[in-house]
Amino acid sequence: MKKTLCFVCILSMLFVTLASCSSEPAKKLYVYNWGEYISDGEDGSFDVNAEFEKKYGIEVVYDTYDNNEAMYAKLKGGGVNYDIVIPSDYMIERMISEDMLEKIDFSNIPNYSNISEKYLNQPYDPNNEYSVPYNVGMVGLIYNTKYVSPAPTSWEALWDANYSGKTLMFANPRDAFAIAQSILGIDYNTTAEADWNAAAEKLKAQKSIKPSYVNDEVFNKMESGEAYLAPYYAGDFLSMVSVNPDLAFVYPSEGVNYFVDAACILKGSKNKESAVLYINFLLEEETALANAEYICYASPNTKVINNTEYTYYQNEILYPTQDKQPKTQIFTNLPQPSLDLMNSLWDSVKSE
Amino acid sequence: MQQRSSLKARLIASPYVAWSALFIVAPMFFVVYYAFTDAAGAFTLANIKALSNYTEIFVRSITFGLIATVICLLIAYPFAYILSQSGANVQRTMILLIMLPMWMNFLIRTYSWMALLQDTGLINAILGKLGIGPFHMINTGGAVILGMIYNFLPYMILPIYSILTKLDRSLIEAAEDLGSNRFNVIKKVVIPLSMPGVVSGITMVFVPSVSTFYISQKLGGGAFDLIGDTIERQFQQAYNYNLGASLSLVLMVLILVCMAVMHRFTDNDEGGGMVI
Known part of the structure; x- marks a missing residue:
């Protein structure tokens, strides 16, 4: 008798949890990015994912990879459902040609105007439909x-x-x-x-x-x-x-x-709206500046490039002047x- | 009655059968399938033909694996023998010490060897203080083999040790009673009786050594590619499952052949009747 009761209890608990799952889907966003490639709150820095969660109430599930090819192999292998990836130029071109990326709805990305003209109309995405530059x-x-x-x-x-x-x-x-x-x-x-x-x-x-x-x-x-x-x-x-x-x-x-790493939305993403919000959030001045300070890569964001407070403002390695520009x-x-x-x-x- | 119990036995075994089918037979099938098809899924022998470019890597992997296995055996056997003759407390402590590093992840332990062996690493720093060296150790074939020995030595010690502790002492006493000296007791009684442990130790060291892929990248500086590295690269970098699968298939066959040859050897040595 005790055993049966126990069993019934467990069963009912299971149903309750299952029911709560289906009735109120928690909003989630799956992001797949390079390792060490986002400001993560370390040493008091701005924690991009936590701030995004706080602002929009969307949970960010974050995974990392070490190179474009490993990322591609994992996506091709199936069994993953990421919404956002940040591949490099040539890989974006490959993924577009294999129909792996979704066109981005730019009407909800007002901060897109922060991206410097220099980084638009790149050969991998000539009409700027699939990608938003993240780092260069x-x-x-x-x-x-x-x-x-x-x-x-x-x-x-x-x-x-x-x-x-x-x-x-x-x-x-x-x-x-x-x-x-x-x-x-x-x-x-x-x-x-x-x-x-x-x-x-x-x-x-x-x-x-x-x-x-x-x-x-x-x-x-x-x-x-x-x-x-x-x-x-x-x-x-x-x-x-x-x-x-x-x-x-x-x-x-x-x-x-010379390379550009850019944020893209994967085909079949179930959280496209959240993905667009996230990309817009990455382009905000505060986020982009925190990322540029943390990652130390050159930013394509004019709000960062022209910010005199920025540690690498006019840094000659990241932003070489015209006469020092190497062949690329x-x-x-x-x-x-x-x-x-x-x-x-x-x-x-x-x-x- | 007989039938009922066999049904029961079958029921109990069924999860294991399902497990083996799902995680052993099915992956094997995929390996064979990919090895003989191209990216579009059509039958081809191109992947098998391409293997001729990788002879050098196969030879290197097997050579390194053999060297590591032999050195492991030379270290492990006397150690296991002495240990099996020691007091219970010593045995317990030593076995704990052998197992202790295995509680830590093998990747981390291999990475630490990098810090030890580097030109600016711990060993050279200490030697430098003593006015010796520096010795260049990292990024050499020797460092890769050292990594293999370090990582897989416990797998040689443990099976040999466990068989030596179960050795029937009366057999040794009988040999001594019949006038055999210490050397002959070891040579003619202990070693032949411990062969099953030696064979399983060799298997457990040789197979992972030949197929390892991390040790060579970290301790060999990526300049001593083994077959495991090449296979990993086909899946991770080149996205060429077909070539990766055909390399894996050949590796499996090679390991099986090596094992078969070795079992034949030990069988002859012992005059047959060995159980493993």
Whole structure:
């Protein structure tokens, strides 16, 4: 008897919880972003997601990824229901071409006018229908002035035998190939097989000086002086140099990759209205400024760029003046055969 | 009566059967399916043909795995033997100490080795204070093998130890009574009787060593790619499930072959009749 009673109790409790779930759906928004890519309230900074929840009563479910390809693989693998993702340029182009993104309803994003004209009409989204720029930036060469002299000006420094075993390299093929392509004067978005082969040969030649292929370990290794040279993003250099002041940064003369990471709404999103509110919220002056301070990447938001209180106001690395502007190229979505070729060449570089 | 109990047995087993079907057989099926199809789902042998580009990586993975397994065995066997001969308290403490690191995640432990082995790491800092070194240890093949040994050594010690503690002491005494010296007791009685533990230890070290993917990235600086790294990259980076699956399939077959060869060896050694 006691057992039956107990069972009935549990059953009824279950029904109550189920019923409450269905009658009053809590508003949720699923956001999928790069790791360490939002101001999260650490050290008293502005907590973007918490503030959004407070303002709109929508719960933000937040997940992170480390690179575009991992994000793409996870979305393609299915079983996830994110509303917002923040991919880079070439990946946005790919996702548009594969019908993975929803057109954004800009009428509810009044803050869109904060985005600098410079970052509109980009090749990956020529009519500005699918994406709202979040951060922009460039790749450059970070080096430790204590060990590296004379100051490098070329990507060739990453092939310099003097720094054998002390050089880092991108662990993802697209960025690694871009460096070799810069040196060889090849377009980053080439589809010619010979171009990719030549760049792969250049990357194989680098193996004699024993580079380490790293992702986020670049922070530890450069800050501690374990490694002397690394290609990485300008914004990240600013956070590294605040730990180790011996570090310096240069945009190599051969040219560098320029990228835009932009917020997009995924096809099939069940919370489109909340997603639009969130994107608008990201563009607000307070949010954008907090993010720019926290992430250290260049902001496309005029309210940040023109704010004299901003730590990196007119910073010459993030916002180089016209005469100091390096040569840049943006990645575009490669056709599948070129992607396959690049990936298999990368495997052969790594297996040597 | 007989039927009722077998029905009961089947009922009890059914969750396990369902589990195995869902999480072992079905994934295997997918691996085979992906290995022999292209991105569009049509049958192809291209993924299998592409494997010839990866011979070097396979050879490296197996070599590293073998070296790690042999070193683990050389360390673990004497250790397990001495331990099994020690007092109960010593045994309990030592086993606890062996298990202790396993309570921490293996990724974190591997990451810590990076901090130890670096040129500016702890070991070189201490050696530097003593006026020795620095020694370049990180980002070498040796560091990768060290990582394997460190991570998988307990899996060699534990099975050998557990079989040695269950060893019938009267057999050893009998050998001694019959005039066998200490060396011969170990060689002719202890080692043959502990072979099942050795074989399961070898399996439990060799298989994860050959297929590991994290250790080589962190301790090898990404310059000593193993087959596990390459497979991971196909799924995470290249979004090429088909090539990833065919690499996995070959890895599975290779491991099975290695295991079969090894079992054959131990069978011959012992004159057959080994249970594992």
